[in-house]
Amino acid sequence: AQSVAQPEDQVNVxxxxxxxxxxxxxxxxxxxxxWYVQYPNRGLQFLLKYITGDNLVKGSYGFEAEFNKSQTSFxxxxxxALVSDSALYFCAVRDVRRDDKIIxxxxxxxxxxx
Amino acid sequence: xxxxxxxxxxxxLKTGQSMTLQCAQDMNHNSMYWYRQDPxxxxxxxxxxxSEGTTDKGEVPNGYNVxxxxxxxxxxxxxxxxxxxxxxxxxxxxxxxxxxxGELFFGEGSRLTVL
Numbered sequence: 001a002q003s004v005a006q007p008e009d010q011v012n013v014x015x016x017x018x019x020x021x022x023x024x025x026x027x028x029x030x031x032x033x034x035w036y037v038q039y040p041n042r043g044l045q046f047l048l049k050y051i052t053g054d055n056l057v058k059g060s061y062g063f064e065a066e067f068n069k070s071q072t073s074f075x076x077x078x079x080x081a082l083v084s085d086s087a088l089y090f091c092a093v094r095d096v097r098r099d100d101k102i103i104x105x106x107x108x109x110x111x112x113x114x
Numbered sequence: 115x116x117x118x119x120x121x122x123x124x125x126x127l128k129t130g131q132s133m134t135l136q137c138a139q140d141m142n143h144n145s146m147y148w149y150r151q152d153p154x155x156x157x158x159x160x161x162x163x164x165s166e167g168t169t170d171k172g173e174v175p176n177g178y179n180v181x182x183x184x185x186x187x188x189x190x191x192x193x194x195x196x197x198x199x200x201x202x203x204x205x206x207x208x209x210x211x212x213x214x215x216g217e218l219f220f221g222e223g224s225r226l227t228v229l
């Protein structure tokens with residue numbers, strides 16, 4: 001069965017420092033991987049995705065993520081954090097072998113400290 | 115372009131009552147999903163529909179039923195609400211169901227409280 005793990009409930013980073021939010025996954029076939037962000041009292045917004053090709057994918061708001069097949073990881077990164085990046089971040093995996101079932105991790109709350 | 119629209123946004127029920135959450139998308143997407151969000155649990159998939167006419171169970175389907183009324187609409191029904199179903203419910207849709215790689219587009223959520 002497919003699964004996603006986000007090992008950190010919360011990540012604190014000083015503004016201007018690089019940030020990393022971790023994600024590992026398990027899926028039977030080739031993974032389609034996604035990151036979403038949720039601001040307070042809002043729905044989720046798409047940030048970026050990995051389908052195939054270059055292991056480093058770039059997305060919205062200066063975020064990027066690195067796909068590592070051997071470590072089954074898809075960590076979210078940003079070179080320089082902004083206070084406005086503070087939000088809840090979710091990693092998700094899509095299994096196209098199982099009729100498009102999409103499973104999310106438990107989320108990581110990112111706090112950017114001014 | 116409205117995207118994904120969920121109704122109602124807020125609902126309070128008593129234990130044992132029934133209700134239906136409605137969801138409609140205007141992006142001509144094949145796949146539609148219902149998730150619930152609970153503190154510390156992230157988003158958990160309740161049911162999904164890869165295409166019109168098909169529905170499948172997700173991670174936490176017990177206590178729920180769904181109907182894919184047409185390509186646009188996907189409803190979630192609670193037949194006999196329980197306090198454990200107090201949650202925020204999100205509907206989402208995605209293009210190219212079954213063969214594609216599309217990301218999810220989410221509604222704004224429906225906050226349900228069961229007393």
